[in-house]
Amino acid sequence: MKLEIITPESNVFSGEAKTVSLPGLDGIFQVLNNHAPVISALKKGALIVELEQPLSEDQKNDMISVESPEKISISINGGVAELNQNKLIILAE
Numbered sequence: 001m002k003l004e005i006i007t008p009e010s011n012v013f014s015g016e017a018k019t020v021s022l023p024g025l026d027g028i029f030q031v032l033n034n035h036a037p038v039i040s041a042l043k044k045g046a047l048i049v050e051l052e053q054p055l056s057e058d059q060k061n062d063m064i065s066v067e068s069p070e071k072i073s074i075s076i077n078g079g080v081a082e083l084n085q086n087k088l089i090i091l092a093e
Helices: none
Strands: 002-006 011-024 027-032 038-051 064-068 071-084 087-092
Touching (some): 027 038
Antiparallel strands (some): 011 038, 038 071, 071 087
């Protein structure tokens, strides 16, 4: 699925992901490729992303913690996630 993580200051990440774990208000949930459409508010926590391909040098920035070549985490203070037609957009604080 196509993943975009955006903050008011910058575009944090844009790329292809296998799975994304999100800190929803009612607990952590995960979305996969071809998941049903969803909109959810997010609380403070970590986004855990399993990438289709290893993180490139162009995609790296200060907000991304690399756990392995194909797994990253990003700490957020809340936000909103929308998944529709295999595209996940996260507006994070």
